[in-house]
Amino acid sequence: MSELPVHPGLELREALIFSLSRPGRAASTLFPLHADAVQITEQVLAQIPMHLRRRIAPVLPEVSELQTVRHFTRLSQMNFSIDTQVYPLGSCTMKYNPKACNTYAMLPEFMARHPLGPETQGFMSCMFELQEMLKEITGMRGVSLTPMAGAQGEFAGVAMIRAYHRSRGDLSRIEILVPQAAHGTNPATASMCGCSVKEIECDANGDVDLGALQAAVGPNTAGIMLTNPSTLGVFERKIVQVARIVHEAGGLLYYDGANLNAILGKVRPGDMGFDVVHMNLHKTFATPHGGGGPGSGAVGVGARLLPFLPIPLVGCEGSRYRWMSERDLPHSIGRLSGFMGNAGVNLRAYIYMRMLGRDGMVRVAEFATLNANYMMKRLTAAGFEAAYPNRRASHEFIISLRRENSLFQITAMDVAKRLLDYGFHAPTTYFPLLVPECLLIEPTETETKQDLDRFCDAMIAIREEMQQAPEKLLTAPHTMPVRRLDDVRAARELDLAWKPVG
Amino acid sequence: MAFIPHTSDDITAMLQVIGVQSIANLFDEIPSELLVGPLALPAALSEMEVGRLMADRAACDGRYLNFIGAGAYEHYIPAAVWAIATRGEFYSAYTPYQAEASQGTLQVIYEYQSMLCALTGMEVSNASLYDGASALAEACLMAVRANRASESRRVLMPRTVNPTYIKVSHAIAGNQGITFESVDFDRTEGRTLLQSLHRYQGEDFTAIVLQQPNFFGNLEEVDELTDWAHQNNILVIAVVNPISLALLSAPNLWGLSGVAKRGADIVCGEGQPLGVPLASGGPYFGFMATRMQYVRQMPGRVVGRTVDTDGRAGFSLTLQAREQHIRRSKATSNICTNQGLNVTAATIYMSLMGAQGIERVAVASMRNTDNLVAALTSIKGVRPAFAGHKFHEAVLLLDRPVAPVLAKLAGRGILGGLDLAEHYPELGNALLACATEVKTNNDIETYANALADVLSQRS
Incomplete structure (x- = not known):
């Protein structure tokens, strides 16, 4: 493997940061200052029993601030991105990420807000209004913002479907139907929720084969996971019939929001018959993809699944917003993140939606x-x-x-x-x-x-x-x-x- | 404002090419009874208006002098970290599927994986998971796949592990039949005792979770606990704070002696302390590292170094055979993305700070917490809860319920810590507090004076 020279002109190559490292070099202005640093370090270390102390320091780069800035700036230049190229990546909705969303989500008060601090009303009001807007857009009764990506939203959705059947003592419903063309996360999610997967064929025009669906549903059907418009890039025209077949068989319908951008404000998953949806806020609502995350996979549910929403939610009592937790939703499928999911991503989506408006x-x-x-x-x-x-x-x-x-x-x-x-x-x-x-x-x-x-x-x-x-x-x-x-x-x-x- | 650039000439020309009269015709395959009327949403705001709105909301949140940690730590973030991470070329790129056009992101992740391996002492790291809590859930699922010596799906979960992480593990791993056996802690030292594990001797468990420092900020005797686990064919999942690893033994060296000496098997945790702002709890990132023998059981994206057709070094996503887009229902996890942008920030942070800088942060945080504990426990009605060794967080016991005290402090602009009443009612009036390197002696004095004043009033 040939070694890279350091900084070759405008050619796009960049050595590993470790090769820039020299013992004893440091961006030391960034370190916390102590006049008597050596002495304090000794005093502090003395409080840690010998056998619990680190014996060999980790080998991290020893570089200056300028070297670091230069290195990572140059690496950034080795990427295609929406800001620099047309990025027509199907199913990923690589639309412009408005700068205002980032600027205003990074106001110092938002940045410094500790997740376990008081229920300060600025951030909480944004999250409550975001929940309400997403309910209206999807035609759902309740929304939780905690899932941290589309795949976690899917997980929450299928886990709620399972919890619903369990709560009715309907324990045999462990089979999830997915169309052949489904995104790979759909079957993977079903497995993570302890369900088995059955694939349904599509007809020559890209619609779900209703005969195959009718034959597949039964007393084991937990639900079906569908994207509409489908991953084939066409609207599922028989969606009302699909919903009827699945509901009549006792199953629920899960809407994968990957393609919500196509029908925003035109058709609502709730009106199509879906019981639960996840939305990719990083697609439809323009939050940045960040080189592969963070995303946000908010979920919405109809009346039947309301008690099972993942927590926390933001509730509103009078004019005061507060967290809703285990006490408010004892049947919730639980917590999926350490705090309340990717709050900063949700904030960016909120700002974007306020700019779009109705x-x-x-x-x-x-x-x-x-x-x-x-x-x-x-x-x-x-x-x-x-x-x-x-x-x-x-x-x-x-x-x-x-x-x-x-x-x-x-x-x-x-x-x-x-x-x-x-x-x-x-x-x-x-x-x-x-x-x-x-x-x-x-x-x-x-x-x-x-x-x-x-x-x-x-x-x-x-x-x-x-x-x-x-x-x-x-x-x-x-x-x-x-x-x-x-x-x-x-x-x-x-x-x-x-x-x-x- | 919908960021739509089309002129009316554009629209006319495009409709003509398509061969339709109007945009509405493009939706004619949707059954008309499904089309919805105007939504009940607010009207659009201009950028200037939304800026004013958000400034108002932010002002509503205000600023506090913060002494809460409990899994999200307030560290200084050098200006360069987010100045670079929010460059559009990082910010608005996606998962590096087209490796040749994504070498920047890929190399950053490779460097991140390298630094994570250096910090944890482990052989391989993934490109990150959503957050620390979900990383632990994934680690439990991974342990079941990796531990061939165990036939159980049972995990030993000490109560000194972050209680929210335990809840998240239940929610995520519980659906796959994984059960958790709660292990109690010692009331005097606030840590998990080896003796408390003896009752499980000879039982079949797939893994034990050891958090170092634990949720109380105390140090666990990780060596003897690790050895016990390995002697019983139990994998060790280490949950660690990356900043603490500058001072505390690397998880790959946990364990004292004998045949069992092999360190933790899976290391995970919350990456937030490495340059990610508190920001209401996210986005953060979860990290995960393991030994090479388990690499194929590890969830999440992984970047490898390889060569191109000219023999030049380059980077690409690898081991994708584990992932959902290939394996579908047989994948190691349904996870699709990592927390790329936060990992970019963390990689820049680790480069700027180096091992020496992170050690300084750790030392200053320990020192400040020591000073905080000394200042607060000198107040009548406040005493330390535990006698053991700690890192940069401590549990204090008050002479009255904590919640009203915290509310009064918040009224004075101080976040005094986390009330433990909900998670650990048996501890009484317990408060978990933390002072990282960003706190000055003045800050600590401000807190101590306010607390003394609040406690001097009758409760």
Whole structure:
């Protein structure tokens, strides 16, 4: 493995911070000051019994403040991000994260607020109003903000479904139905809740196969997990029938909010018949994805599941907001986080929603949908194959490259990597698994027509390269800090941490 | 304000390409009876208006002189930490699925994993979990998968572990049939005694949880407890405060002697003290580290160093075969993301502070808590609850119920600590208090004077 030189000009490479380290160097202005530091350290250490003391200091970098700032600033420049590139990653809703949301969530009073301190009314009022707005948007009766990500929201949802059946003595209901195209977290969540998973097929138009569903439900059915619009990028048109079949069989309906952006202010999960929903505030409500978190996975429930909501909630008595805990909700599925979940993410979502307001919500869905349908039309006109050409796109759509794959031996991965060279983050690839060689494209409402056109032009240029110069795709990317990485080696010769030599 | 950039010309041109009259046509597949009318939501605010609103709300919250810890600690955060972490290139990126376009995030995580391994002494770390409480729940689930010598799904849970962590473990792991056996603590020393484990000798448990320092701030005798666990084929899950690891023995070296000498098996905890603000309890991040032999049982994302097609070093997500998007219902966890941005902040924090800086923070926090305990226990009606060794937090006993005292202190702008009445009623009027490095002698005196004054009044 070749070693990296330190700071090579404007080339995007950066050595590990450990290689910048020199013994005795420190950003010492940041340390707490004590005139007699050595003496105090000795006194303090003397209070710790010898056998409980650390024997060898941890090997952390010894670098200056400037070195640190430079190192991490340079690393940041080795990322694609919404702030720097179009990022049409399907199912992830990579919309603009307004700066105001961050600025105002980081006001000093909010930053310093201890989670176990008094119920100060500023933060509490924001959280209460956020709960109320989310109830209205989803058509639910109660909302809890504690789940810390979509997957934890899913967990809370399925755990509530189980708790509901248990509370009725209906102990055999341990089977969760998921459509084939479901996000991987759905079956994983069902397992984490101690449920078994049964997959339901979709028909050729992307709707749930009602016959298969009818055959699958029964006395063991706990519920069904659905995304609508589905992960196939189309609205599930038979949702009312699906709800009836599942409810008649005694099961409940879980709404995965991954695609809520597509229907915001247009259709409400509660009106479709769902009993429980989770929302990805980091998708629909524009909180930053942060390089893979933190997210926030608030859950909403209908009347039947109200007693089981995860705690704490924010309640309102008269004009005073207060935490609702075990005492208020004795049947709650319990606590999922050390305090109240990702409070700061919730605060950012609140600010965003106040800026959108009533009318802005609907416009989000409309323009996300307009952008997706426009791109689908442009790309299919240029010869790309849409997975569901006769359907409206929701806020996202699927292009299948199976034809290109058989004609030019080009894969969806090759196209994804080549798009990076054109300055676009790749769409989601190979998901949903149902569609071969697929790209799931979600532009979001915050992109201009000009940028959508640039993306479509890039796709069309890449399509030409498939025929004229396929090696450009096969060896892409060419303009990134690294070429394609050896994932097999990464998994086989595990190198997961830098270790000091000797 | 919906951050929508379309001009009316754009809209016309786009609708024409699609071949529809209006945007409403794009929703014509939705059954019309499902379409909803205007929602009962507030009208939009401009950025200026929302700024004023939030400033008002923040002013409502005010500022307190804070002596609460209890799992969320007020440490100084160098300006550079969030100045860099909130750069758009980190802030608005997503999970590094396209490794070539995400080397920045990936290298940060690799460096984070390396630093976490250095702090804990363990061989591998994941890219983080949601928070400390949920990390413990995941560690319990992981222990069941990892401990092949045990057929039980039972975990020994001392009551000196953060009581909220215990609740969260119940809520998350309970659905998979994992049960917890509560282990009581010694009333004099406020720690878990080896003798209290003897009654479990020979029983089948999959793991024991040891929190160091424990919820009371006291030091557990982790060596003898670890040895006992290993002699009984029980895995040790260490819950540690990362700042304390500058002074306290690394979990990989827990255990005294003999065949069982191998240290903790899974190490987890709350990463918040490493550069993450209190901020009402989140977002924080949970960390988890383990020995290499259990790496495939570990939940969450992991970054590995590898090479590209030119032989140049680079980073990518690895061991994804454990994860939900590949394994679906057979995955180690349903977890999808980590707490990437907080990990970025923590990595910058650890780089700036280094081992020496973190040690200074730990020492100053211990010193301040010592001073706090001395100042408060010199007041009539206040005494220490426990005799044992402690880190930077302590339990004090008051001569009257704690809640009204705390309310009076809050009225004077002081958060005096956490009332333990709900979690530990048997301790009586117990208060958990903490003074980290950010507190000055003046601050401590302010608190002591206020408490003396409050206690001098009749309750």
